[in-house]
Amino acid sequence: GRKWTEVGSIAPEMKDRVVLVRGRVQTIRPVGKKIAFVVVRERGFTVQCVLTVKPELVSSQMVKYATSLSKESIIDVEGVVTIPEKPITGATQQQVEVQISKLYCVNRAVPTLPINIEDAARSEVEIEQALEKGEQLVRVNQDTRLNFRILDMRTPANQGIFRIQCQIENIFRQFLLSEGFVGIHTPKLIGGSSEGGSAVFRLDYKGQPACLAQSPQLHKQMAICGDFGRVFEVGPVFRAEDSFTHRHLCEFTGLDVEMEIKEHYSEVMDIVDRLFVAMFDSLNEKCKKELEAVGKQYPFEPLKYLRKTLRLTFAEGIQMLKEAGVEVDPLGDLNTESERKLGQLVAEKYGTEFYILHKYPQAVRPFYTMPCHDNPSYSNSFDVFIRGEEIISGAQRVHVPELLEKRAGECGIDVKTISTYIDSFRYGAPPHGGFGVGLERVVMLFCALNNIRKTSLFPRDPQRIVP
Ligand code: 4AD
Numbered sequence: 154g155r156k157w158t159e160v161g162s163i164a165p166e167m168k169d170r171v172v173l174v175r176g177r178v179q180t181i182r183p184v185g186k187k188i189a190f191v192v193v194r195e196r197g198f199t200v201q202c203v204l205t206v207k208p209e210l211v212s213s214q215m216v217k218y219a220t221s222l223s224k225e226s227i228i229d230v231e232g233v234v235t236i237p238e239k240p241i242t243g244a245t246q247q248q249v250e251v252q253i254s255k256l257y258c259v260n261r262a263v264p265t266l267p268i269n270i271e272d273a274a275r276s277e278v279e280i281e282q283a284l285e286k287g288e289q290l291v292r293v294n295q296d297t298r299l300n301f302r303i304l305d306m307r308t309p310a311n312q313g314i315f316r317i318q319c320q321i322e323n324i325f326r327q328f329l330l331s332e333g334f335v336g337i338h339t340p341k342l343i344g345g346s347s348e349g350g351s352a353v354f355r356l357d358y359k360g361q362p363a364c365l366a367q368s369p370q371l372h373k374q375m376a377i378c379g380d381f382g383r384v385f386e387v388g389p390v391f392r393a394e395d396s397f398t399h400r401h402l403c404e405f406t407g408l409d410v411e412m413e414i415k416e417h418y419s420e421v422m423d424i425v426d427r428l429f430v431a432m433f434d435s436l437n438e439k440c441k442k443e444l445e446a447v448g449k450q451y452p453f454e455p456l457k458y459l460r461k462t463l464r465l466t467f468a469e470g471i472q473m474l475k476e477a478g479v480e481v482d483p484l485g486d487l488n489t490e491s492e493r494k495l496g497q498l499v500a501e502k503y504g505t506e507f508y509i510l511h512k513y514p515q516a517v518r519p520f521y522t523m524p525c526h527d528n529p530s531y532s533n534s535f536d537v538f539i540r541g542e543e544i545i546s547g548a549q550r551v552h553v554p555e556l557l558e559k560r561a562g563e564c565g566i567d568v569k570t571i572s573t574y575i576d577s578f579r580y581g582a583p584p585h586g587g588f589g590v591g592l593e594r595v596v597m598l599f600c601a602l603n604n605i606r607k608t609s610l611f612p613r614d615p616q617r618i619v620p
Contacts, residue, residue: 161198161442165248167234172251174200175229175259177307179270180243183220186213191253192244193230194270197312197446199244201237202230202251210254225262225270225304231255245309267301268293274308276450295606302611302620310450313443314608318596320440322387324432325408325590332424334383334410339372341389345570347371348519352392354403365391368589370521371574373411374550377585378577383412390589397615399604400542400594404613408595410547411587418523418533418549419464421586422509425537425545426462429507433458436599444600453601456506456539463499463508467531470510473498484530486517489542496541511535520564521557523549523586533586539598547588554578 158172176195183189187206192199206213222228232251240247273293275283283290298305305311326336346353348367355364366372369386376384390407414420433456436444447453465473471483474491477498481491500506515524515532525531534548551557557575561568568575596608606612611620 159198160193160195160200160246163200163234163246163249163251165236167249168236170234171231171254172234173229173231174251175227176200177262178222178224178226178228180224181220181222183216187216189216189219191219191228191230191256193228193251194307197307197309198246200246200249200251201241201244202232202253204253204256215256219256222258223262223264225266225307227259227262229255229257229259266304268297268304270304270307273298273305274310274450276452278452295604299606299612299617300620306610308450309446311607313440313446314596314600314602315610316443317436317440317447317600318592318608320436320443321432321592321595321599322406322408324435325385325387325428328428328431329383329385329410332383334385334412335381337373337376337381337384337386338388339366339369339376339386341366341391343371345567349564349566352394354391354393367392368407369409370519370589371571373409373587374521374585375574375577377411377413378580378582383410385410387592390591394615400597402593402605402609402612402614405594405605405609406592408590408592409587410589412585414549414584414586418511418535418586421547421549421588422462422464422511422535425509425535425547425588429537430458430460430462433507433599447600447602451600451602456599456601457500457504458507459503459505463503463505465499465508465510466512467510467514468512470495473502484514484516486514492538492543493541496538500541506540507538509535509537518548520560520566521548521550522560523551535588537588539595540601542594542598544594544598545588545590547586549584549586552578552582552584554582 155173158174160174160176176193179192179194179199181189181191189204191202193202204211204216204219206216230253232253235250235252237250272290280292342363343366344363346364346367347370353364353367368390373384386409388407390405392403394401394403471481474481474495479491479494499508512531513534515530518532518534523533525533536543537545551560554575557578558568593605593608597605
């Protein structure tokens with residue numbers, strides 16, 4: 154086979170070399186009948202290619218043919234790398250150009266596109282500036298983007314977002330494997346709700362009532378009862394959310410962990426701490442290009458985090474809010490607004506936008522959460538926040554079957570539907586705990602994006618099940 158070069162790798166060192174690239178036509182700009190500038194895009198990177206009439210090499214028909222190509226058509230270009238006099242403003246590879254000797258169209262795109270990728274890739278500031286200059290452009294709204302997601306995905310920012318997402322998942326696995334965790338897969342079709350509440354998709358399972366798993370919660374705990382010691386899972390999570398918010402999806406990717414606890418639930422928070430510091434370090438180091446691409450369209454400040462993650466108790470958090478004039482119920486839950494406020498206060502006081510809040514009131518946690526032994530109004534549980542928004546919830550679990558049964562009943566759960574789960578604790582079950590992370594939320598908040606739909610490839614929300 155021939156040797157192919159990626160658009161993103163074309164650099165000044167390659168001067169005078171012949172390269173062969175395959176990409177999409179981003180723009181074609183003819184200058185008279187003898188020259189055409191073709192901007193070719195691949196994986197979010199762009200390079201300007203120049204087609205100039207030259208005897209024996211490039212005919213004027215060739216230039217004419219090139220200018221007839223529709224945007225987003227797939228083309229193969231062969232040519233020599235040269236260094237332009239001035240940096241190219243309309244391409245990511247600003248220091249190079251390709252002088253085309255051969256150009257083939259591999260597959261044409263339709264002549265009119267529902268989304269113009271250049272418009273879709275602009276930042277708010279760039280849009281404002283363009284409008285001021287009287288440029289014609291269309292502000293691409295979220296629904297249009299999602300309806301034509303395969304086009305929207307081609308923007309540099311989106312190419313970055315989903316590569317960052319992949320790296321987060323990758324570090325999650327690598328780190329946990331190195332700590333002796335085993336990757337498992339739990340069923341997504343289950344007999345009863347796993348988190349309680351109404352946010353469950355019910356279905357008919359060959360005549361039996363069933364639902365889509367709201368989390369791997371019950372089965373990951375059962376794997377601990379099965380003596381796996383430390384487990385993790387990366388998989389889909391289903392929530393029949395009613396509310397339409399910037400951070401709730403009906404299907405998201407859960408990064409779940411469950412582990413034996415020897416002495417204290419802080420052992421679980423230690424894993425959160427080291428896992429996430431390793432993850433953030435790795436993102437900053439290995440995803441520089443991706444973060445830059447995201448930041449170019451959606452400007453953001455890098456996440457501030459400490460080498461050792463800050464831990465505050467819920468009571469301490471309430472106290473900080475109180476001192477700032479925000480009254481909240483000390484045995485209730487925090488709403489989105491007070492979580493954000495606390496995030497600000499913590500950032501000001503401790504210089505971190507990533508922290509753990511633990512020892513939540515028992516009343517606001519799921520039935521399987523272990524109460525504090527010294528004060529059962531509180532629980533051995535925690536939430537973790539990035540920029541004042543929740544990305545994780547976790548806890549020590551009740552491993553005593555009698556207490557578990559009692560708690561489930563108190564929380565209004567039909568114990569019959571989870572009897573196999575409760576029975577699992579009757580055959581020798583160690584103390585244990587774990588946590589669940591929302592992958593899309595981590596990407597959203599690490600990059601300070603304003604909507605979770607931006608970090609889900611094909612989002613499922615209360616109003617959307619296509620494409
Ligand atoms: O807080 P949740 O519901 O906790 C559980 O599922 C527990 N079983 C976890 C555990 O091991 N104790 O969900 C965990 C995380 C949240 O912190 C949030 O990041 C994310 O999942 N999440 C959602 N993400 C997107 N859309 C939704 N509707 C989400 N609901 C929760």
